[in-house]
Amino acid sequence: MRVPPWREQVTVRALVVSLGLSVMLSVIVMKLDLTTGVIPSLNVASSLLGFFFIKVWTKALEHAGVLRVPFTRQENTVIQTCVVSAYGIAFSGGFGNYLLGMSSKIAGQATEANDSQNIKDPKLGWMIAFMFVVSFVGLFSLVPLRKIMIIDYKLIYPSGTATAYLINGFHTPQGENLAKKQVKTLGKLFLFSFLWGLFQWFYKSGDGCGFEAFPTFGLKAYENKFNFDFSASYVGVGMICPHIVNASLLIGAILSWGIMWPLINNQKGNWFSADLSSDSLHGLEGYRVNPCCYYSVSIILGDGLYNFFKVMTKTVPAFVSDSQKLRLSTLPVLHEVHMAKQPIVSYDDDRRTEVFLKDQIPKWVAIGGYGMASLVSIITLPRIFPPLKWHFILAAYAVAPVLAFCNAYGCGLTDWSLPTFYGKFAIFIFGAWAGANHGGVLAGLASCGVMLSIVSTASDLMQDFKTGHLNTFFSETYAFDDIRVPGRQYPAPSAILHRNIAILGVHAFAIDMFIGTVILFVWQKMDRAKTAAFGPAVASGLMCGELVMEYGVYLKQCLHCSTSSHQYA
Numbered sequence: 407m408r409v410p411p412w413r414e415q416v417t418v419r420a421l422v423v424s425l426g427l428s429v430m431l432s433v434i435v436m437k438l439d440l441t442t443g444v445i446p447s448l449n450v451a452s453s454l455l456g457f458f459f460i461k462v463w464t465k466a467l468e469h470a471g472v473l474r475v476p477f478t479r480q481e482n483t484v485i486q487t488c489v490v491s492a493y494g495i496a497f498s499g500g501f502g503n504y505l506l507g508m509s510s511k512i513a514g515q516a517t518e519a520n521d522s523q524n525i526k527d528p529k530l531g532w533m534i535a536f537m538f539v540v541s542f543v544g545l546f547s548l549v550p551l552r553k554i555m556i557i558d559y560k561l562i563y564p565s566g567t568a569t570a571y572l573i574n575g576f577h578t579p580q581g582e583n584l585a586k587k588q589v590k591t592l593g594k595l596f597l598f599s600f601l602w603g604l605f606q607w608f609y610k611s612g613d614g615c616g617f618e619a620f621p622t623f624g625l626k627a628y629e630n631k632f633n634f635d636f637s638a639s640y641v642g643v644g645m646i647c648p649h650i651v652n653a654s655l656l657i658g659a660i661l662s663w664g665i666m667w668p669l670i671n672n673q674k675g676n677w678f679s680a681d682l683s684s685d686s687l688h689g690l691e692g693y694r695v696n697p698c699c700y701y702s703v704s705i706i707l708g709d710g711l712y713n714f715f716k717v718m719t720k721t722v723p724a725f726v727s728d729s730q731k732l733r734l735s736t737l738p739v740l741h742e743v744h745m746a747k748q749p750i751v752s753y754d755d756d757r758r759t760e761v762f763l764k765d766q767i768p769k770w771v772a773i774g775g776y777g778m779a780s781l782v783s784i785i786t787l788p789r790i791f792p793p794l795k796w797h798f799i800l801a802a803y804a805v806a807p808v809l810a811f812c813n814a815y816g817c818g819l820t821d822w823s824l825p826t827f828y829g830k831f832a833i834f835i836f837g838a839w840a841g842a843n844h845g846g847v848l849a850g851l852a853s854c855g856v857m858l859s860i861v862s863t864a865s866d867l868m869q870d871f872k873t874g875h876l877n878t879f880f881s882e883t884y885a886f887d888d889i890r891v892p893g894r895q896y897p898a899p900s901a902i903l904h905r906n907i908a909i910l911g912v913h914a915f916a917i918d919m920f921i922g923t924v925i926l927f928v929w930q931k932m933d934r935a936k937t938a939a940f941g942p943a944v945a946s947g948l949m950c951g952e953l954v955m956e957y958g959v960y961l962k963q964c965l966h967c968s969t970s971s972h973q974y975a
Contacts, residue, residue: 414475419463420456428489432496436502449490450565451945453572479574480878482576495541500858503826510527524845524847543803545867548811548868561872563868565869566872570873588939595947598948606636618636618637630663638952639948649927784796790852792845793845809828825862832856929941
């Protein structure tokens, strides 16, 4: 079939639907970020919802006799890419972690480095400027390697691959019928989740009350943060995340909060002073920092660096060889397509590769774009964060492509993007470089934002390149253009984590997500085909319904109380 040019792919209706879905899924991501810090891939959900809304749009125009352009798989991919880009900023923007970690409210909960030079309260103006400056750099960091990672190394990127097959399936006669059933299932679970959340709201009179505070496993377990809070949205998240992730979360929560920390806390007065506050890094919190951060960052970074240097030893000579051959070639595009055809096994793969490489960004544009975006950051960011000196930013941008590759490579194999770990790595390096007496905490958190944004954006872009490759689509490159009060509903555990480099907050979500994975596992055993077809729709419905209900409740509170307006802003 003819592949439409990009002007027929990036349509007004696609952008309008993308805007609406971006708002809805960004709310979901913010809720997850402020409560658990765990964000699943919502690529499939955005593809399904985008298909549904555009089909409603086109059916209405078709009945009116004014439909001119049919809905294509490439247009569906545009919607998915735009939505992922938007909610990706909601996560990498740090609104639930490092930006909150800069605030005076978070600093007041720490016992160290809480002076004025280490604090910057969030304001809309500088936050928008910061996001605008750092969010474009990641787009250029891995563009020169997209052929190697997608075509040559054939990295899987499971979410990108699943999204592509889902979109391809929608745009066939059989697939459209299945999509209608999926949307119907999503609607049922959306309604159930909404009504269940509303039912729970009637039994909640304040914090620590209602179903979310029910001592499911007994009072002692509840004191140690173990209970099932009857959240449909987290059950849905558990149905999207891989089984190994959900099981690891539960096992880790039991080992740490159920066994390790209580045993270490019993050594208060022996291993550390009994007079220290609960947030002091010289007490129990220091034991949480080491295993949670130093070890995990070291392991992930070491594995990523190994793969980076392994790839570089093969790709740098290839780049040099290609450049020399291209000077002698009169048809460089055809030459590069020919070079990409290594083990082509079908006409479909041949066609995908040809279209994927047809209008790629030249390497000099990618490198130049990265340099220009870096220069803008080097000039701008020290004005926003005075402790973050220009040479800190230069050093960060020098190593960022390496870390971005490490994360994108791991995501291509496992489907798990871990930008926050690389952000913590930046905190250690640049925070220590600046020093606590010279605003090192603020410099570390700001550098975390720079690194997290680059690493996260690069990985998301590569994931979408995979979807685009399988959909014979080549213009996705242009699509990326009451908080933290302990005991409250939105504890923002990652905020104090990014200030103290430690993990805090409730662990009920681990139980919820494990229940989701159990439901999915049993369903797969009973009917694997039906689970594959309707699992994402069920999960999306569970996630969206409860969140819409809660969002409505908080909007009502904001409209009726000026205090709540400030609290939830």
